Amino acid sequence: xxxxxxxxxxxxxxxxxxxxxxxxxxxxxxxxxxxxxxxxxxxxxxxxxxxxxxxxxxxxxxxxxxxxxxxxxxxxxxxxxxxxxxxxxxxxxxxxxxxxxxxxxxxxxxxxxxxxxxxxxxxx
Amino acid sequence: xxxxxxxxxxxxxxxxxxxxxxxxxxxxxxxxxxxxxxxxxxxxxxxxxxxxxxxxxxxxxxxxxxxxxxxxxxxxxxxxxxxxxxxxxxxxxxxxxxxxxxxxxx
Numbered sequence: 001x002x003x004x005x006x007x008x009x010x011x012x013x014x015x016x017x018x019x020x021x022x023x024x025x026x027x028x029x030x031x032x033x034x035x036x037x038x039x040x041x042x043x044x045x046x047x048x049x050x051x052x053x054x055x056x057x058x059x060x061x062x063x064x065x066x067x068x069x070x071x072x073x074x075x076x077x078x079x080x081x082x083x084x085x086x087x088x089x090x091x092x093x094x095x096x097x098x099x100x101x102x103x104x105x106x107x108x109x110x111x112x113x114x115x116x117x118x119x120x121x122x123x124x
Numbered sequence: 125x126x127x128x129x130x131x132x133x134x135x136x137x138x139x140x141x142x143x144x145x146x147x148x149x150x151x152x153x154x155x156x157x158x159x160x161x162x163x164x165x166x167x168x169x170x171x172x173x174x175x176x177x178x179x180x181x182x183x184x185x186x187x188x189x190x191x192x193x194x195x196x197x198x199x200x201x202x203x204x205x206x207x208x209x210x211x212x213x214x215x216x217x218x219x220x221x222x223x224x225x226x227x228x229x230x
Contacts, residue, residue, distance in 0.1 A: 107155065
């Protein structure tokens with residue numbers, strides 16, 4: 001059974017780059033989409049973007065200019081980089097496996113499983 | 125941009141049926157998914173592609189989607205079902221989440 005685990009600094013200074021890693025165990029990165037989702041304290045969920053196992057990426061337009069999602073060379077981890085952070089980027093960051101039916105998210109897309117999440121606070 | 129709207133809160137008595145709605149323009153033309161999030165925990169998928177239940181999700185959870193509204197129905201609601209519930213859909217190559225509904229079982 002696939003399990004995901006986020007890791008990275010819990011505190012980032014404003015204007016710096018937030019960097020997180022998601023470790024994938026119990027399964028292969030191949031044939032799936034791998035996503036990042038965040039949740040500000042006390043608020044709802046916001047999709048950040050995904051990387052397909054082929055390397056194709058797709059980002060939330062509201063964050064696109066600041067986001068990069070990539071695989072590591074071993075392809076057992078994928079990472080998130082968010083540049084020029086502000087306190088508004090303070091959130092619990094989740095990684096998740098994204099499913100797209102029939103190879104197209106238009107026919108249905110959902111997230112399962114999710115990592116446990118990691119809180120990142122942006123503050124000086 | 126596409127929006128999904130959920131009521132902030134829904135209350136239900138134990139053993140009764142809870143219905144949580146999610147509204148969006150022509151939502152019935154898309155596929156909806158639902159997640160349960162208990163306090164301090166990660167979201168858990170409870171319904172995908174409108175009405176499919178993942179393995180391990182109790183049969184009391186069901187979903188439907190038509191017109192502008194998707195509905196998550198919990199039959200015979202139990203105290204353990206008290207949580208936040210989020211709907212989600214796909215629009216213009218982007219994932220959209222509803223704002224979430226807090227289900228209280230009193």
